[in-house]
Amino acid sequence: MLGTEVVAADWHDLEGKWHVQLKRKDGTTFEDTCNVLINGSGVLTKWKWPAIDGLHDFKGVLAHSAYWPQDLDWTDKRVAVIGTGSSSIQMVPKLAATATSLTVFMRNQTYIAPQFGANVTNKEADPAAMDPAAAGKHHFTEKEKQRFRDDPEYHLEYRKKVEGSVVGGWDMFNRGTDLNVQVREFMQNQMRERLGDRDDLKEKIIPTWSPGCRRLTPGEGYLEALIKENVTCNFDGIDNVNATGLVTGKGEQVEVDILVCATGFNVQYLPHFRIVGLGGQVMQDQTTPNIYASIAAPGFPNYFVINGPRGNWGQGCALPSHETQMEYILQCCRKMQEDQIKSMHPKEKITTQLNAYEDAWHEKVCRHAQIISLPSPIISMVLTRR
Numbered sequence: 001m002l003g004t005e006v007v008a009a010d011w012h013d014l015e016g017k018w019h020v021q022l023k024r025k026d027g028t029t030f031e032d033t034c035n036v037l038i039n040g041s042g043v044l045t046k047w048k049w050p051a052i053d054g055l056h057d058f059k060g061v062l063a064h065s066a067y068w069p070q071d072l073d074w075t076d077k078r079v080a081v082i083g084t085g086s087s088s089i090q091m092v093p094k095l096a097a098t099a100t101s102l103t104v105f106m107r108n109q110t111y112i113a114p115q116f117g118a119n120v121t122n123k124e125a126d127p128a129a130m131d132p133a134a135a136g137k138h139h140f141t142e143k144e145k146q147r148f149r150d151d152p153e154y155h156l157e158y159r160k161k162v163e164g165s166v167v168g169g170w171d172m173f174n175r176g177t178d179l180n181v182q183v184r185e186f187m188q189n190q191m192r193e194r195l196g197d198r199d200d201l202k203e204k205i206i207p208t209w210s211p212g213c214r215r216l217t218p219g220e221g222y223l224e225a226l227i228k229e230n231v232t233c234n235f236d237g238i239d240n241v242n243a244t245g246l247v248t249g250k251g252e253q254v255e256v257d258i259l260v261c262a263t264g265f266n267v268q269y270l271p272h273f274r275i276v277g278l279g280g281q282v283m284q285d286q287t288t289p290n291i292y293a294s295i296a297a298p299g300f301p302n303y304f305v306i307n308g309p310r311g312n313w314g315q316g317c318a319l320p321s322h323e324t325q326m327e328y329i330l331q332c333c334r335k336m337q338e339d340q341i342k343s344m345h346p347k348e349k350i351t352t353q354l355n356a357y358e359d360a361w362h363e364k365v366c367r368h369a370q371i372i373s374l375p376s377p378i379i380s381m382v383l384t385r386r
């Protein structure tokens, strides 16, 4: 149902149905019902301005990485970027290329990783195919595409190689293992090399903690941009913003024409809309959500979520984990259909146990990593038959 927002959902236990309140673009509302409610509303859909005094007093161009003026031209302009996360890392090289000056306000350190998946070749399909490139950067020739069409097995093998090269480095996150130590040293050395003679930056931005504690980002051209003459890295913090620029934590004024906030989203693992489950309990009232394997919640029958709290402990692309979650949800739906089950929701005790296990596992920071396979819905769910 396009152009329609879910504003609330209430579970009616006698009926075994969700009553969902919906709002059209013109503001009119209506109600619909469903047996199963799958929430795929995402966690990065609500961008936010940073809470900095005076931010909206700025008279130049105020932009956010998720709210970007389409015709913005920063050529020959003085630009500031707030943030060092994935968005900033991708923007900085582009901004630095033509801005008169670029000041990057930095608070956190990040590993700049090697390019993911940059070792897979497809020369067998076409000798003229591009040399290996980072995943997502390969331009396929017509001959390569034809080989994929004609030879599904070859296509599958190729996809597995790309996927394997992106996610195969999981073991590097097992703290204290040989691979973890090697990868940490390798990335630190590579960053040192790319930062050239800028010892000041090496000291401030190369992490000492274990890789994986913050999202790894390849950051093509990022470190090279930071050491350009027109770029300044500022570690003093921001006290406030005024009409013409920013005042640092040391009280210095940095005058800019464009102020870019690469400060992210209101990362919200609780749903953006109100959800009322068994006995009138409201999901948004939970201070610590006890959620089963990130996809279902005790007390909220026939409710499933993609990438809920505790989801996505992974490396590389998030989508394979979403697919796994969706497959599990579909298994539950099939079970309900075939066995005339009215409703199911996870058992509280099993959910608590699973979460305790995950916490203990994180405590060791993946030292003895295991693949957690989920028990079948029959063991872990409270089932109500029709």
Ligand SMILES: Cc1cc2nc3c(=O)[nH]c(=O)nc-3n(C[C@H](O)[C@H](O)[C@H](O)COP(=O)(O)OP(=O)(O)OC[C@H]3O[C@@H](n4cnc5c(N)ncnc54)[C@H](O)[C@@H]3O)c2cc1C
Pocket: 004, 005, 006, 007, 040, 041, 042, 043, 044, 045, 087, 272, 273, 306, 307, 316, 317, 318, 319, 322
């Ligand atoms: C800048 C940026 C870069 C990223 N890069 C990567 C990357 O490289 N790799 C990666 O794996 N992930 C990346 N992500 C994460 C990315 O968000 C997820 O991988 C993926 O998009 C999540 O898919 P999703 O379907 O769960 O949510 P989304 O893609 O966010 O889709 C949610 C949908 O639900 C709709 N919606 C929300 N609330 C309601 C409501 N109340 N009623 C009706 N509809 C609603 C939204 O309009 C949207 O259409 C990136 C995210 C951002 C912001």
